[in-house]
Amino acid sequence: MQSVTYSDIPDTSGIPQAGAVAHRVYTYAVHRVCIDVPTCARDLDIPPEQVEETVRDLTHLRLLLPAQGSRDEYVAVNPMSASLQLLAPYDEELRARQYALEQIRQQMHSLMPLFRSNTPEAQRDASIERIDDLNAVRGILSRLAEECQHEVITSQPGGARDAGILEEAARRDSYVLERGVRMRTLYQHTARFDQPTRAYVDRISHKGAEVRTTGSGFMRAIIYDSRTAVISLPDNPQGAALVQNPDITHFIAQAFEWAWVTAEPFNPRFDRDEIRSISDSLNQTLLRMLASGHDDKSIARQLGISPRTCQRRISELMQEIGARTRLQAGYLIREHGLVPHTDDIDFPDGPSEDGA
Numbered sequence: 001m002q003s004v005t006y007s008d009i010p011d012t013s014g015i016p017q018a019g020a021v022a023h024r025v026y027t028y029a030v031h032r033v034c035i036d037v038p039t040c041a042r043d044l045d046i047p048p049e050q051v052e053e054t055v056r057d058l059t060h061l062r063l064l065l066p067a068q069g070s071r072d073e074y075v076a077v078n079p080m081s082a083s084l085q086l087l088a089p090y091d092e093e094l095r096a097r098q099y100a101l102e103q104i105r106q107q108m109h110s111l112m113p114l115f116r117s118n119t120p121e122a123q124r125d126a127s128i129e130r131i132d133d134l135n136a137v138r139g140i141l142s143r144l145a146e147e148c149q150h151e152v153i154t155s156q157p158g159g160a161r162d163a164g165i166l167e168e169a170a171r172r173d174s175y176v177l178e179r180g181v182r183m184r185t186l187y188q189h190t191a192r193f194d195q196p197t198r199a200y201v202d203r204i205s206h207k208g209a210e211v212r213t214t215g216s217g218f219m220r221a222i223i224y225d226s227r228t229a230v231i232s233l234p235d236n237p238q239g240a241a242l243v244q245n246p247d248i249t250h251f252i253a254q255a256f257e258w259a260w261v262t263a264e265p266f267n268p269r270f271d272r273d274e275i276r277s278i279s280d281s282l283n284q285t286l287l288r289m290l291a292s293g294h295d296d297k298s299i300a301r302q303l304g305i306s307p308r309t310c311q312r313r314i315s316e317l318m319q320e321i322g323a324r325t326r327l328q329a330g331y332l333i334r335e336h337g338l339v340p341h342t343d344d345i346d347f348p349d350g351p352s353e354d355g356a
Contacts, residue, residue: 018061021046025054026063029076034067036074062086127245134238138168141222141230145172148224151182153256155218158304160194170203177207186259187213187266188304189282202268212263215285217302221252229253286313290326291333 018026024044029035037055041048055074058064062082067073131137145152152173177183183204191197192213201211220232229243229252243249282303289299300310314326323329 018057018063021050021054022058025051026058026076029058029064029074032076034070034073034075036072127243128248129242129244130233130239131242132233132236132239137230137238137240140240140242142172144222144224144228144230145176148176148181150225151184152176152222152224153184153186153253153260154222155186155220155256155259156191157188157218157220160191160197161200163196166196166200170200173204173209174207177204177209183209184260185209185211186218186256186263187211188217189213189215190304192266198268201266205266205268211266211268212260213266214259214263215281215303216259217304218259219252219255221256223249223253223256226250226253283313283317286310287317287333290314290317291330293330 024046025035025040028040028044037048037052040046040055041051044051046054055064059066059074062085063077063079064074065077067075131140173183185201185204187197201209205211221229223229227244227246227249229249230240231243231252233239233241243252285303286299289302294302296307296310296314299314300307303310305313318324318326318329321329321332323332
């Protein structure tokens with residue numbers, strides 16, 4: 001197998017960019033049989049030396065070619081033909097590199113039976129693999145995204161996400177969506193108040209992703225083609241568990257579907273009425289959990305907000321209902337019917353704050 005390295009791929013840094021002047025010169029050329037630098041400079045009122053440099057760039061881009069039998073005249077070229085000529089070597093090298101990567105991947109995969117049968121983990125369930133290294137997790141997510149054929153479903157509790165992680169996810173998700181793979185993503189309502197998250201949702205929504213939010217808690221997971229799931233580890237926020245057990249994966253996917261059907265579509269455009277409605281919904285959930293006796297940490301985890309934000313919202317709500325203590329608040333919530341069915345509602349613990 002021929003080895004392909006980064007140095008084998010042609011450098012694209014020398015390709016000129018077609019700016020405003022280049023656009024004017026090319027437009028001028030398209031409307032004529034041929035052009036020359038002096039006439040073009042005069043008609044467009046552009047300095048001859050700038051026209052000469054622009055013609056040189058357009059020739060490099062294959063958008064202009066010397067007229068037959070002339071050194072000083074140029075003819076316009078169809079952009080599609082120009083791009084084929086210009087990018088042909090890059091396409092060829094890229095295909096060679098993709099072939100080389102596939103060969104390496106197949107070689108590596110062929111060693112998996114040997115590895116699994118000769119490690120201490122061989123006696124354990126091979127359908128569940130613990131991964132503690134963040135870079136290894138990222139590599140697995142990239143591979144699974146590349147191999148996914150039908151659908152990716154993602155549940156991301158906890159409200160706002162790191163901007164760097166969102167940028168990495170946007171690149172990976174865009175690649176998946178551009179291949180026609182369906183993508184559904186679930187957030188908690190509090191994600192709507194984070195600008196980087198809204199920008200990420202706007203970006204992937206334009207490519208066909210479906211995104212919703214809910215006020216309740218749920219597990220952190222990504223499921224590929226209903227066969228492989230990546231879930232968070234309770235004791236390592238940098239790691240993940242790779243699950244390929246069909247029964248467990250089905251259970252995780254079903255939990256997602258239960259949350260999805262009652263969730264609300266995430267409109268990345270700021271809508272004041274919609275935000276007010278979501279805020280009211282969060283307050284209702286907070287009141288309900290407060291009346292049920294949950295502590296701040298449990299409520300914050302359930303709503304996907306920080307403990308400090310949770311304490312502030314509880315304090316504001318207690319002032320609104322005239323409660324001095326949490327016990328009094330619970331009584332007033334039930335007594336005045338501020339939220340329905342507080343007597344029989346019990347909330348399970350939400351996902352860990354340290355989830356992947």
